[in-house]
Ligand code: ADP
């Protein structure tokens with residue numbers, strides 16, 4: 104009997120499923136062969152099974168590192184309820200008392216526990232390291248692996264200690280899993296976990312059933328949202344706001360308008376929060392108004408809309424949050440409200456932070472702004488952000504594709520940009536390059552003596568609004584790329600160099616224009 108047949112039988116035996124989804128089987132085989140494994144799969148793709156099934160088959164205990172204590176219990180209950188053998192999964196975290204910890208340790212020792220969920224803080228604790236040294240470990244699974252990178256949307260410093268701790272406990276294969284990772288984050292994860300040779304399994308991140316739209320944030324935003332919800336009466340949805348205050352306010356506004364809504368943020372006590380979560384799952388309420396504290400691990404398959412009241416802090420976060428819509432493959436409407444003023448406000452919030460952190464924060468914000476302002480297919484932009492090329496001319500399921508703008512031919516302008524970037528040795532970011540092309544002698548440019556170069560000001564006669572779309576769309580088209588190590592520095596790709604020798608046609612669409620008439624009611 105072949106291994107494959109065996110695995111399918113095991114799948115049926117433990118989980119009751121008839122066949123594997125996507126790359127699951129190849130992933131599991133790679134891990135069973137003792138190799139490090141890196142899984143990039145969108146939400147709902149079936150990541151958990153990739154470590155749950157092998158843990159049940161392999162000798163010893165698998166250590167699953169997962170960031171959220173609240174979710175651990177839930178995951179453990181699910182797996183214990185699913186498989187025939189009960190009590191094969193346990194967790195160790197700060198919510199357990201001494202006696203429960205002892206019980207878990209006994210179960211692990213006696214070999215009953217096949218899956219041990221641990222929060223990174225608990226893993227790194229001295230006494231747990233000592234204990235785990237004596238345990239036969241089948242492999243380590245690092246869930247939500249993007250938490251390891253400052254460039255991810257949910258950085259957790261404790262994730263950085265995972266590798267050193269594994270070194271202390273004892274080596275075993277590592278499987279890292281995440282639903283979001285740009286090239287930059289992917290590089291960080293591999294480096295930090297010391298799994299540079301890991302086999303990568305990347306599924307497409309395209310969620311064809313999700314509709315993406317960006318609306319200018321105007322004074323009537325609340326009215327627009329109420330109207331939208333009434334048009335989708337009885338459907339479940341999530342509205343994300345950046346501040347707790349806005350969450351509370353908007354939730355009140357919705358209730359006043361006879362919409363069944365509840366607020367959710369980290370400032371509410373945990374019983375209220377889990378009540379709200381239950382109400383949402385059981386459909387006693389339709390809408391959750393929440394900060395980003397809500398959502399990780401929420402498995403409601405029929406969320407029909409996700410609205411962003413404020414611009415998200417990163418595109419990765421945006422993808423993750425919108426990913427909670429339409430997990431069952433049905434309709435999922437994702438609308439983000441955008442005002443350039445919000446961008447400035449967020450930048451201001453960052454001012455107190457360490458300089459390096461501010462720098463990362465600003466660049467991530469600019470990527471979101473580029474997404475919001477662009478007239479290019481939203482899907483194409485999002486997928487490009489995750490290193491995936493989307494080749495269709497029109498996705499028919501985003502605002503920009505449903506209302507396409509006229510294209511303009513900009514090969515001359517692209518040429519100006521490419522030559523300028525080479526002239527300044529590919530060592531600068533977008534804003535600098537645009538100043539250079541426009542011939543603005545900023546202090547920075549003068550101090551580099553770049554105002555002396557022939558290419559300085561080579562685009563000064565052009566429409567100044569042209570340069571952002573040219574550069575952003577040249578990135579998508581692959582003529583330019585962002586340096587992964589020194590993130591943000593623009594480099595000319597091989598295709599870009601070919602273009603200089605042999606220019607071809609290059610069509611772009613101008614960015615959307617945003618009028619900023621949105622004023623926050625003051626009263627703080
Ligand atoms: P992710 O962690 O990638 O978001 P999950 O592990 O929560 O995804 O899986 C999403 C859903 O798919 C779950 O309801 C899970 O039970 C189901 N699932 C996973 N693998 C299979 C399979 N091989 N066949 C059918 N359903 C599956």
Ligand code: ZN
Pocket residue numbers: 479480481482483497498499500501502503504505
């Ligand atoms: Zn589109």
